[in-house]
Amino acid sequence: MSTRTFVQAFLLAALVAFYAATAWVALHPLVSQHYRDYYIDLSTTDWRIERRAADLADGMAFADSTYPSDVDYIKGLSRGDASGRWSDANLWPTVSILLTRPVSGALCLDLAMRATPQQAGAPVAIRIGAAGATVVPPDAEPHDWHVTLRPDQPATSVDLEPSRPTIVVDRLVGNVDRRRTAIKLIRLRLRPGDCPT
Numbered sequence: 001m002s003t004r005t006f007v008q009a010f011l012l013a014a015l016v017a018f019y020a021a022t023a024w025v026a027l028h029p030l031v032s033q034h035y036r037d038y039y040i041d042l043s044t045t046d047w048r049i050e051r052r053a054a055d056l057a058d059g060m061a062f063a064d065s066t067y068p069s070d071v072d073y074i075k076g077l078s079r080g081d082a083s084g085r086w087s088d089a090n091l092w093p094t095v096s097i098l099l100t101r102p103v104s105g106a107l108c109l110d111l112a113m114r115a116t117p118q119q120a121g122a123p124v125a126i127r128i129g130a131a132g133a134t135v136v137p138p139d140a141e142p143h144d145w146h147v148t149l150r151p152d153q154p155a156t157s158v159d160l161e162p163s164r165p166t167i168v169v170d171r172l173v174g175n176v177d178r179r180r181t182a183i184k185l186i187r188l189r190l191r192p193g194d195c196p197t
Contacts, residue, residue, distance in 0.1 A: 034073055043092040046073040056099070059110070059189035072098040078179050084113075084187075089165035089180035097188070102154030103128065108195035109149060109158065111135075112187040114142040118166045119182040125163075128190075129155030142186055146195040158190060 029040070037044045050066045060068050062077075062084040076092030077085040087095050107128060115124075115137035123134045129151030137143060162182030 037073070037075055041092075043075045044073055045077065045079050045091070049073055056189065057191040059187060061187050062185045070100050072100045074098065077185065078181075084184045086179060086181040086184045087160070087162055087165065089162075089182070090178070093161065093165070095160040095162075095183070095185065097158040099156050099158070102156050103190070104151050104154045105192065106148060106150050106194050108189075108191050108193055109145075109147045110187070110189040110191075110195070111145045111147070111160075111185075112142060113137070113145075113160075114184045114186065115140055115162075116164075116166065116168065116181055116183070119162050119164045122163045124183060125159075125161040127159040127161070128157070129153055131155075137183070148195045158188070160185075 029036075031040075034044075038047050051069050051071075052066045054068050055070045056068045058068065060071065063080055063082055065080070067073075074085075074095065074097050076087055076089070076095040078088040078091070079085070109126065109128070111126075113124075115122075117140045120137050120139045123136050126133045126135065126147055126149070128149045130153065131149040131151040133147045133149060135145045135147065160183065165180040165182040167180055168177045
């Protein structure tokens with residue numbers, strides 16, 4: 001093998017190694033989970049989040065642009081309007097409220113939400129860690145639920161999974177909302193202890 005052929009083979013091998021390393025880095029970027037969810041997976045619309053001194057035990061209104069201090073960000077919700085935020089299964093199949101610190105033990109979840117007509121009468125699963133419950137919105141009007149959950153292991157999210165996300169077509173105007181909506185979150189409060197009966 002001539003020196004020239006050896007140099008060419010070496011340069012080709014180096015180029016292949018460089019492109020392989022570049023491809024690996026592109027497919028496995030070292031970024032935070034929030035960055036990955038916003039820029040890569042597109043599962044959240046939350047990026048520049050403002051927080052207030054209150055925490056989730058004081059409650060949060062989904063029409064507000066500020067979050068309680070113990071909410072990191074939320075996956076699976078579209079941008080808000082004057083009364084709350086709709087779920088969007090195109091972003092993420094489950095609405096996940098990610099917490100800055102884990103919770104466990106008896107917890108009371110106070111939730112105000114409404115459902116689309118397609119979701120009305122169908123279950124919405126609620127989970128905090130391994131603890132779960134189900135609520136069934138009876139109609140498309142806003143309703144309040146009080147659910148006691150007892151995760152035995154520390155959990156870092158409150159998850160709500162509707163069973164019938166659908167694209168809504170407004171036949172009067174001819175508009176199609178490309179979001180796959182099911183529930184609109186209005187208010188949520190998570191505090192220690194059982195819910196009052």
